[in-house]
Amino acid sequence: MTEEATNRNGGSGSGPTLKLGIVLVLVIAVGAVIYAKRQPGKPTSVDAGASEQVSLATAEEPANAQKAATSPVKTDKVPRLIDLGADKCIPCKMMAPILDELKKEYAGKMEVQFIDVWKNPGAGKEYGVQMIPTQIFYDASGEERFRHQGFFSKEDILMKWKELGVDLAVEPKAAESFSRWEPAQPDSRPKDSICYLCDGDIVSKTWTVMKTPAGEVAFCSPHCYIITFASITDEDKTHENASVTDCSSGELIPVTAATYLYGMDEHGRPTIKAFADEAAAKEEQKRSGGSILPWTQLEAKEMVTRCGFCDRPVYPEDASIVRIEGLQTWACCVMCALGVAARTGKDIELEAKDALTGDPIRVKTFEGHVAELEPPTAVAWGGARKDAEGNIKSTGCFKQAFFSNEANLKKWVEAHATATGRQMTIQQGLTAKMKLTPEQISKACKIGECTPK
Numbered sequence: 001m002t003e004e005a006t007n008r009n010g011g012s013g014s015g016p017t018l019k020l021g022i023v024l025v026l027v028i029a030v031g032a033v034i035y036a037k038r039q040p041g042k043p044t045s046v047d048a049g050a051s052e053q054v055s056l057a058t059a060e061e062p063a064n065a066q067k068a069a070t071s072p073v074k075t076d077k078v079p080r081l082i083d084l085g086a087d088k089c090i091p092c093k094m095m096a097p098i099l100d101e102l103k104k105e106y107a108g109k110m111e112v113q114f115i116d117v118w119k120n121p122g123a124g125k126e127y128g129v130q131m132i133p134t135q136i137f138y139d140a141s142g143e144e145r146f147r148h149q150g151f152f153s154k155e156d157i158l159m160k161w162k163e164l165g166v167d168l169a170v171e172p173k174a175a176e177s178f179s180r181w182e183p184a185q186p187d188s189r190p191k192d193s194i195c196y197l198c199d200g201d202i203v204s205k206t207w208t209v210m211k212t213p214a215g216e217v218a219f220c221s222p223h224c225y226i227i228t229f230a231s232i233t234d235e236d237k238t239h240e241n242a243s244v245t246d247c248s249s250g251e252l253i254p255v256t257a258a259t260y261l262y263g264m265d266e267h268g269r270p271t272i273k274a275f276a277d278e279a280a281a282k283e284e285q286k287r288s289g290g291s292i293l294p295w296t297q298l299e300a301k302e303m304v305t306r307c308g309f310c311d312r313p314v315y316p317e318d319a320s321i322v323r324i325e326g327l328q329t330w331a332c333c334v335m336c337a338l339g340v341a342a343r344t345g346k347d348i349e350l351e352a353k354d355a356l357t358g359d360p361i362r363v364k365t366f367e368g369h370v371a372e373l374e375p376p377t378a379v380a381w382g383g384a385r386k387d388a389e390g391n392i393k394s395t396g397c398f399k400q401a402f403f404s405n406e407a408n409l410k411k412w413v414e415a416h417a418t419a420t421g422r423q424m425t426i427q428q429g430l431t432a433k434m435k436l437t438p439e440q441i442s443k444a445c446k447i448g449e450c451t452p453k
């Protein structure tokens with residue numbers, strides 16, 4: 001495992017059996033949530049956020065009157081967007097960074113104004129606003145063209161202007177973003193000493209290989225092999241093509257024929273050693289502890305905790321923690337964690353770590369948007385490469401990271417000469433996931449989609 005892939009928790013207070021029991025219950029509970037949420041007919045569009053609007057209308061007032069005739073209209077020659085809200089309502093708060101961005105990117109081309117109707121109660125009446133937030137679109141002649149109630153994403157706002165035939169006549173200034181598409185230094189390790197999945201160094205004692213039509217693929221451990229096997233969508237997949245190193249002799253033996261010693265390292269992270277001979281496994285068990293498992297039980301144990309987005313097995317010690325309505329699930333990486341919001345259609349709370357410093361980073365989503373970010377300067381690194389046609393391809397879960405700020409990201413990239421990809425906002429990472437169709441989500445992280453190299 002590479003250090004960036006491994007959020008190791010020190011200590012192992014509870015016994016593994018008890019821990020796995022809890023894990024299993026949680027996985028079932030989260031699975032139920034995911035299942036319930038994946039039922040058809042559940043809209044997940046931003047408009048669902050309408051339920052979070054705050055009503056300003058009294059019972060006698062008509063609910064959807066569009067009476068803006070009395071609005072004071074400026075005589076300048078640019079279109080104008082007014083957002084009427086309050087600083088305490090959640091969807092209103094989510095509008096604030098969007099308004100800021102629009103203000104900056106379309107300076108001189110569009111006027112953007114926020115009015116707090118709780119601080120200026122007169123304004124709500126003046127603009128005929130029943131709910132907050134409400135956005136009113138005025139064209140350059142000052143005529144009201146459209147109004148929208150509830151959270152309105154930046155993409156939707158820009159699309160609406162276009163629909164209204166209002167040409168903002170300027171390409172938004174692309175946000176300055178850091179990227180690197182060629183490794184600063186090529187990976188000098190011999191190919192067969194690099195784990196196909198996690199990119200970690202292969203230690204000869206746990207070397208695991210899988211024969212594929214394209215050649216042999218090497219893994220650092222049976223764990224990385226099992227994750228990869230779980231990603232294969234081929235119906236005819238079989239463990240017959242895989243071999244593992246016998247710890248005693250160093251010879252390769254079929255994975256299904258080995259006896260495994262499932263132990264724990266000093267960080268509380270599982271370790272797997274394979275033996276051709278059960279007696280040798282028991283000898284090692286006397287020295288280092290752990291439990292003896294045949295292949296079928298090892299695989300079943302590995303498959304107990306899975307990523308809430310891509311379903312692949314993951315050790316909680318390596319995972320990002322995601323909470324959905326108080327239930328906890330895990331994710332292979334920070335991008336998978338954002339994907340849990342897309343897969344479940346629920347708001348999530350994500351606890352991640354700065355890949356450089358280990359400092360906590362917390363993300364809360366609301367209707368597919370980042371509603372809270374702690375620290376607010378946090379950014380994402382989207383590990384990726386460009387293919388021959390220039391298309392951006394993910395380099396897999398083990399190459400994705402969050403940082404507390406841009407400076408940490410740059411330091412980390414500098415220290416990882418082989419890393420390629422680009423800086424993203426966490427919202428961009430989430431938006432990419434929210435755009436996936438259920439079909440794409442069901443295929444996410446499957447072989448070929450985000451192969452490490």
Ligand SMILES: [Zn+2]
Pocket residue numbers: 001195196197198199200219220221224
């Ligand atoms: Zn590995």
Ligand SMILES: [Zn+2]
Pocket residue numbers: 307308309310311312331332333336397445
């Ligand atoms: Zn995943």
